[in-house]
Amino acid sequence: MIITIDGTAGSGKGTLAKSIAKELNCVYLDTGLLYRAVAKSLLQNNIDPKNQEQAIKHAQNLDYSLLESKDLRTEEVSNGASIVASIGEVRTALLEYQRNFSKNLPKDRTGVVLDGRDTGSVVCPDADVKFFIDIPVETRARRRVEQYTENNIQTNYDEILQTMKERDARDASRDVAPMIAPKNALILKDPTLTIEETKNLALNHIKTTMQ
Ligand code: DC
Numbered sequence: 001m002i003i004t005i006d007g008t009a010g011s012g013k014g015t016l017a018k019s020i021a022k023e024l025n026c027v028y029l030d031t032g033l034l035y036r037a038v039a040k041s042l043l044q045n046n047i048d049p050k051n052q053e054q055a056i057k058h059a060q061n062l063d064y065s066l067l068e069s070k071d072l073r074t075e076e077v078s079n080g081a082s083i084v085a086s087i088g089e090v091r092t093a094l095l096e097y098q099r100n101f102s103k104n105l106p107k108d109r110t111g112v113v114l115d116g117r118d119t120g121s122v123v124c125p126d127a128d129v130k131f132f133i134d135i136p137v138e139t140r141a142r143r144r145v146e147q148y149t150e151n152n153i154q155t156n157y158d159e160i161l162q163t164m165k166e167r168d169a170r171d172a173s174r175d176v177a178p179m180i181a182p183k184n185a186l187i188l189k190d191p192t193l194t195i196e197e198t199k200n201l202a203l204n205h206i207k208t209t210m211q
Contacts, residue, residue: 001111007133039080
């Protein structure tokens with residue numbers, strides 16, 4: 001069973017994907033981490049993520065142990081990831097890893113859950129169940145500020161809102177594998193649902209689809 005969850009920045013894809021994977025005994029891949037690892041690899045070598053030639057080189061020779069890095073979620077890495085993700089050759093270099101992951105399932109697991117921007121449209125177009133999350137950017141920015149505040153990280157709502165809008169626009173407008181709601185995806189866009197309610201709705205949808 002392959003389940004894909006795509007959607008906008010900070011929409012809660014990861015939280016939903018992890019909880020579904022746990023509930024259904026699936027393995028989980030956060031595909032955004034791959035783009036973040038490429039950005040990190042560039043930044044730690046003082047290379048601008050806009051340098052296409054270097055971005056391609058770093059994606060093709062990616063040290064996958066970087067996926068374990070602790071600081072892949074900084075604003076700098078997030079923006080860098082969105083920039084390198086618009087380069088076709090970077091995407092091609094990361095595609096095989098994602099497809100292999102979805103095909104080589106450990107025997108004791110029932111399926112795989114992937115989250116990202118193109119997992120239902122490009123990485124696994126034949127996935128069994130697809131979701132697309134798109135809640136208002138103001139809600140997402142507010143939640144991000146709350147997370148930072150809880151972790152004692154200084155933050156500014158207007159800046160977060162602005163960078164989220166820029167990332168969404170870049171992710172949705174690029175020529176290669178833009179962020180789109182895949183055909184047949186269940187679209188989750190109600191910002192009033194709690195994490196638990198969203199999870200239950202998704203699990204019911206999976207149950208009905210797989211019957
Ligand atoms: O899901 P995320 O915010 O961690 O992703 C970081 C960036 O990576 C995002 O701005 C766009 C890119 N990305 C992508 O283009 N395709 C994916 N499948 C996952 C992420």
